[in-house]
Amino acid sequence: MFPKRLLILSLMSAFISTTGVAGWNQANQAFQSNAGNKEKRILLELVDEGYYFSALPLMKEHLTTSSRDLDLAMERALSKIIATVGVKQFETLPSRYLARSSSQNMRYINAKKLMREQKYADAIRLLKGIRKNHPISPYAYNMLGSIYSIEKSYANASVAFRDCIGVSNARINVNRSDRLKLNRDYCLAGLARNKFGAADYNDSDLLYLDIPKSSPVWPEILFEEAWNSYYQKNYNRSLGKLVTYKAPVFEHVFNPEIEVLNALTYLRLCLYQDARNISDDFYAKYIDDAKKLRAYLRKYRTNYDFYYDLVSRYEQSRYAPSELMATLFKSISREQVYEDMKSQLKGAIYEYRRIKGQRDNRFKRYVIQNLQEAIGAQKTILGSFIRSKLTSHYAQLFRAFEGMSYIKLEVLAQKKAKLYSFEKDNRSRGDIKYIQRNEKQYFWDFNGEFWADELGDYVFALKSEC
Numbered sequence: 286m287f288p289k290r291l292l293i294l295s296l297m298s299a300f301i302s303t304t305g306v307a308g309w310n311q312a313n314q315a316f317q318s319n320a321g322n323k324e325k326r327i328l329l330e331l332v333d334e335g336y337y338f339s340a341l342p343l344m345k346e347h348l349t350t351s352s353r354d355l356d357l358a359m360e361r362a363l364s365k366i367i368a369t370v371g372v373k374q375f376e377t378l379p380s381r382y383l384a385r386s387s388s389q390n391m392r393y394i395n396a397k398k399l400m401r402e403q404k405y406a407d408a409i410r411l412l413k414g415i416r417k418n419h420p421i422s423p424y425a426y427n428m429l430g431s432i433y434s435i436e437k438s439y440a441n442a443s444v445a446f447r448d449c450i451g452v453s454n455a456r457i458n459v460n461r462s463d464r465l466k467l468n469r470d471y472c473l474a475g476l477a478r479n480k481f482g483a484a485d486y487n488d489s490d491l492l493y494l495d496i497p498k499s500s501p502v503w504p505e506i507l508f509e510e511a512w513n514s515y516y517q518k519n520y521n522r523s524l525g526k527l528v529t530y531k532a533p534v535f536e537h538v539f540n541p542e543i544e545v546l547n548a549l550t551y552l553r554l555c556l557y558q559d560a561r562n563i564s565d566d567f568y569a570k571y572i573d574d575a576k577k578l579r580a581y582l583r584k585y586r587t588n589y590d591f592y593y594d595l596v597s598r599y600e601q602s603r604y605a606p607s608e609l610m611a612t613l614f615k616s617i618s619r620e621q622v623y624e625d626m627k628s629q630l631k632g633a634i635y636e637y638r639r640i641k642g643q644r645d646n647r648f649k650r651y652v653i654q655n656l657q658e659a660i661g662a663q664k665t666i667l668g669s670f671i672r673s674k675l676t677s678h679y680a681q682l683f684r685a686f687e688g689m690s691y692i693k694l695e696v697l698a699q700k701k702a703k704l705y706s707f708e709k710d711n712r713s714r715g716d717i718k719y720i721q722r723n724e725k726q727y728f729w730d731f732n733g734e735f736w737a738d739e740l741g742d743y744v745f746a747l748k749s750e751c
Contacts, residue, residue: 308334313648325359331652332362337369338633338659339640339652345375348382355386364390371629372397373666374659389419396428405432423453423468430475439479446475467621470502478509486517501621504530504538511546515553523550525743537615539678541571541685548692555751557696564689564696574609575682581606582676589668596671610675617674626670630663 312330315323324343331340344366347359355363367375367390375383375394383395392411399408409432415425426449433442453469456462473496480489493510496503511526527547530538544567551560585591596614598604605611617623637656643649 309643312652313646316648316651329358329362332365336636336640336652336656337366338636338663339656341366341370341374341659342655345378348378348385351385353385355388360386360388363388367394369629369632370659370663371625373626374662377662377666389415389421393421393425393428396425400428400432405436408432417448417452420456423449423456423465426452427468427472427475430472434475434479434482437482439483442479443476446472446479449475464621464625467501470496470500474502474506474509477506481509481513484516486513489513490517504535505540508540508543508546511543511550515546515550518553520550520554520749521745521747524745524747528743528745537612537619539612539616541567541682542688545685545688545692548689552692552695552699553751554747554749555699556747557700560692561696564693567685567689571609571682572686574607575679575686577607578609578613578675578679578682581610582672582679587669587672589665589672591668592671592675593664593668596667613675613678616678617671620674623667623670626663626667630660630667633660633663 308330312327312334315326315330318326320326325347328340328343328347331337331343340362344359344363347355363386372390372394375391376398380395380398383391383398392415396408396411399405399411409429412425412429412432415422426445430442430445430449433439433445449472450469453465453472457465457469473492477489477492477496480486480492490510490513493506493513496506507526507529511523514520514523514526524547527543527550529535530540530543544563548560548563548567551557551563596617599611599614600618603611605614633656637653637660640649640652640656
């Protein structure tokens with residue numbers, strides 16, 4: 286006799302196994318039939334059995350060929366597919382096809398497309414139609430706040446971001462999702478950016494402090510805090526924020542404008558040699574690698590498979606054509622969007638292995654063909670994302686070189702003026718009396734070592750020589 290526990294587990298395993306086979310067989314029967322709605326039946330059976338990527342091309346085809354809106358069964362299937370494969374696969378479809386679904390998820394996808402097309406009023410209308418209790422609503426509020434910020438409607442943006450924070454926190458308490466925490470932190474950053482955009486730098490300063498250092502958002506926030514301090518004319522605090530990026534924990538962060546702001550801040554303190562040194566070091570470090578990056582982008586253009594293979598090779602062997610590209614690949618591979626798309630690709634490959642275990646017939650070959658199409662599309666989406674990030678980073682570098690050129694010219698002009706003024710160069714490197722602080726900020730010595738609890742809290746003590 287089997288123990289009762291083993292017997293129950295055996296029965297459950299048998300039930301799951303036979304259920305899966307039955308679902309596959311029903312999909313096979315629909316494939317063999319001549320019914321007019323057989324593609325829809327196949328799609329629904331595949332979704333019920335968890336073959337979401339295999340059903341994906343069928344869902345796309347249905348959206349683009351059917352003139353009718355989705356019925357309840359298809360809406361449910363679409364929601365299940367989106368929950369597994371993500372929204373990127375559907376963003377490539379024209380808006381007129383996406384509008385055939387009244388689902389909350391499709392409203393969100395369509396709104397993203399409209400936002401990219403700068404059709405903000407249409408995007409806002411769709412986002413406002415998403416129910417507050419729907420799982421997509423935290424991300425919808427984030428997008429809504431971002432659109433209002435772009436339009437400089439800061440009051441409406443603040444309302445949307447606060448709704449985003451509230452709904453995200455409520456859902457975090459239920460399922461502890463890292464993605465929801467990230468979304469909430471971006472909405473916290475949105476509130477701070479709103480105040481910055483409205484030139485309310487004091488409130489912006491306080492709101493940035495609400496973002497925990499443990500958040501993946503925090504590294505990019507330091508740069509924004511440095512700008513906030515710069516506009517407050519608190520240049521020593523701005524330099525302190527920027528020096529944090531030299532910590533080894535931030536080696537994956539790439540933002541050439543960090544060095545531009547660094548040099549610009551020294552320029553505002555009239556510390557011209559420091560500004561010149563940063564500019565010279567920047568050119569020496571990036572000029573050759575920037576040319577290589579430009580050559581790659583021009584040579585391979587929209588060959589997205591190439592970019593996908595390039596980063597995949599880096600992840601496996603740590604090979605990159607240049608030091609700059611190694612830094613960029615490291616930065617890209619740590620982005621949440623990239624990690625999500627890679628995870629979805631792994632799910633599709635796992636699904637492929639499941640189907641390979643089925644008995645060989647015409648239906649199996651048909652499903653594998655669909656699945657290979659979905660996998661190919663996912664790799665193309667990844668390659669497109671990688672190229673867009675590389676293009677964006679090159680544009681950042683180009684702007685940074687322009688900024689550094691301006692700084693070099695300004696340094697030369699100021700040093701020339703100083704030379705003709707016959708001023709004595711009696712310069713000291715800093716004093717505690719030049720530090721601005723509040724009651725929650727304390728002093729400690731910095732000896733070239735970075736400690737986790739100190740990151741982001743450094744302040745220089747340089748006297749302005751203006």
